[in-house]
Amino acid sequence: MNRIVSRRGRLLGLALASVSFLSVAAASAGDVTVWAWDPNFNGATMKEAASRYTADHPDVNIIVDDSASQDDIRAKLQTQLLAGSTDGLPDIVLIQDDVAQKYLQSFPGAFEPLSDTIDMSVFADYKVAAATLDGKSYSLPFDSGVTGLFYRSDYLEEAGFSAKDLENITWDRLVEIGTEVKAATGHQLLDLDLNDAGLLRMMMQSAGTWYFNEDGSLNIVDNAPLKKALETYAKFYQADLVNPVSGWAEYTGSFTSGNTAVVPVGVWITGTIKANADQSGLWGVAPIPRLDIEGSVNASNQGGSSWYVLASSDNKAEAIDFLKTIWAEDVDFYQQILVDQGAVGSLLAAREGEAYQATDEFFGGAPVWQNFSTWLSQIPAVDYGIFTAEVDAAVQAQLPTIIEGGDIDAALEAINSQAQQQVQ
């Protein structure tokens, strides 16, 4: 692409510069810029880390820009990497784990390998694996997307279920429980969004599988966990246990206003649930159910992201030292962000800390963080590949048919053929 940006382009550039009547000062050298989304979660934790680091390194200035959404950050990053322009890029950027490989593989050399300077064995394996390419790991693992089954303990109690009834169960059993809860309370079991294949991926990963084989080829038609997951999905609808939602607002709005009984989701939802202080004591967290097939466990992952250093950064050394000093070593920091933001990090040593031992009255006095830590260590690592978004779209295209009782094998064939066409 740099070829196209030839001398002519530079001439145009010069012409443009000469008509520049207004320019705004950019960040000066020596500043470490960070892009992250969500000021209350990622932004706040990064700012906490920055203030800890600059306390000992007053010469370094860390600027956290959390004013863009994740979609926006992806669009900006991709435009600039495609343009071959490193001008406006930050020094550190937050990237979600399941899209990381796409960036690493389509923009070789754009990101700085961190495993040379930072010991990756101190982090959860599956997080490191998501950012490893050709033996080098490129990310400083941040939040875990370890999943839990958040549930309304009051609704379940009304139907005669206790916390123990949710331990070590299968999704099929959850359908049975949901049916009884609905009969007793009138509440639907869960919220589902046909535009989001997140639950299906979560189920699949609990069996250590993803959309791809080890060599990167598609694994759809003979993917037993995926098939089982789709069948389970259809079961929810056939048992009439679903509250259909669309989009983040309606989704979170539904369960935080008490519409539904359970929410199978990543741990990062904790803050959203606890934002409704009047529901304190009415919630519990159980391990997520497993698929009723060999190899599936009661633990999985959804979302979660990590920090990447841009190779073009003028302040690489500072950026890496910052990540290393705080994010790879400061156990106390992890206690603080757990308490303040509900952020579960991936540093294994952090789990021995005080905050992780605490119980939470909001969740009926359960040691929730310890539970999440336990489940975290059981998450099967999978290779997210580089075409997850494409296959997701293919899966979503079949969901309306599937929930109406359509043939699953035919759906798998259709997913496979669409995905086959898209991954090129």
Next chain:
Amino acid sequence: MSVTPATMAQAARRTDARAAIRAPADPFAMVRRGLVYLLLSIAAFVSVFPFLWMVIGTTNSSADIIRGKASLGGEFFNNAVTFFTQVDALRVFWNSAFIAVVATALTLLISSLAGYGFEMFRSRVRERVFALLLLLLSIPFAALMVPLFVMFSQARLVNTYTAVILPTVASIFIIFYFRQATKAFPTELRDAAKIDGLKEWQIFLFVYMPVMRSTYAAATIIVFMANWNNYLWPLIVLQTAENKTITLIVSALTSAYTPDYGMILFGTVLATLPTLIIFFLLQRRFVEGMLGAVK
């Protein structure tokens, strides 16, 4: 005949006088009039309702909004405080206003010149050029973004107002609009002005621009709105928080893990006000345009 505002006003009065001669009373007029009011009232209600809902939303807490509460609440002040503590409102408003005002002024000038030029001076070559422009109008912006970014980054203009404004000021859309509107511009006016010895640029400035006021008014609203709400390009080219527009900032608020809808709606209402004010100020131009009277 030389054209002065006075002669045009005279002409306007003449028309008004003729309009005063009413046709004989129509027995169905009342019914028809009633239907028109009914139709407009329904349309106005449907149009205003979501807006009203948004304004009501600014007085409620996020949880109430999600539950669909549709009555006034007491959270307005809280939402405002949250918004102003989380957003550097003055700064982002200034960014938006500067970009929108400069871009609108430049767009109106450059594009109306071109619209006038295309309609008044017809030649085969220029017709071809115009047809080509219409074709270019249809290319999706997403396809142009990467090369545009390359250009601006080589000119070291990334993260500047210039980079946001420049690509928008020659608007094919507005050129097209002015050209179509110019078709109604009475050529007698131009001929008369020429006989009076006015140069072409003087005709444009002193005859065309005043006469086409209603067209300029409509274009101002359209262009200002487009710039104020512009999203994708500013998103890509503006890098630091202190340069971003209010549209970008408010939009990002919605993608938080726990969005505060009361605060977001407060921000959106605030972001909507400038365009609304511009519309209020300019809307009378649509009824007071004088061109029709001169013909």
Next chain:
Amino acid sequence: MADARLARREQITGWAFIAPALVLLGLFMLYPIVWSLWMSFQVGRGMNLSFGGFGNIQRLTQDVVFLRALGNTFTFFIIQVPIMIVLALLFAVALNDSTLRFRGLFRTAIFLPCVTSLIAYSTIFKSMFATDGIINQGLMAVNIIGAPIAWFSDPFWAKVVVILAITWRWTGYNMIFYLAALQNIDRSIYEAARIDGVPAWARFRYLTIPMLKPVILFTTVISTIGTLQLFDEVFNFTAGTGGPADSTLTLSLYIYNLTFKFMPSFGYSATVSWVIVILVAILSFLQFLIARDRRRPS
């Protein structure tokens, strides 16, 4: 001799008026467009590109998602544009009557949707059309439906909501162009026709419509382009997926996904962009042709 010199002067003045715009367009449009045309012959991922001849076009013909997006875009275009143009014209003519009361109020009200910011508007529409939203509550209260409709989870209803939403948002916008244009029509012609006993509908049909023709043509072409590039609504309503099951996926959203969400294949997304250009070219040509034909008989 003098004539020839005059003609040359006219030529020069003509170019002078359009020169600033042409220079800017050449720089910020033509150059990127030529670049994107060149890109549409490139295949590969991310920055690893190579010349692929017509590979992208071949890929296009086998792409079921592209065909779905094309179908949806046309559905939106064929249903939505006529409804909106007719509504906008009706409102403009009604509001142009100087004896009508509360004109300013009606005008502002109907224009309000298009200044409402995209975020507000999509938040509001999503909330109104939520499963337990106000629309379902209203429809159930008057017994039009028995159970709530999951608007955004149903491929058919999701399309309906998108059409309602864009009509809601853009009708007032188009009305502005008609209102401004109606001011350019000599009122005395109407009065003369009225005194001669020409009924209202005939005045609309034989006076208003022909005189507004350039602007109607303009709004139709603009709406065609706008609808074929439809992006904002579907992106915000469906979290960028165009779902459920691609039922609201438009060509522009597909281009966005190909560029930013999927494995970045810029060459392919440029190819899809050119499909829009060709479609608009054909449709605009047809619209100009129709507008011209009608003029002839009179």
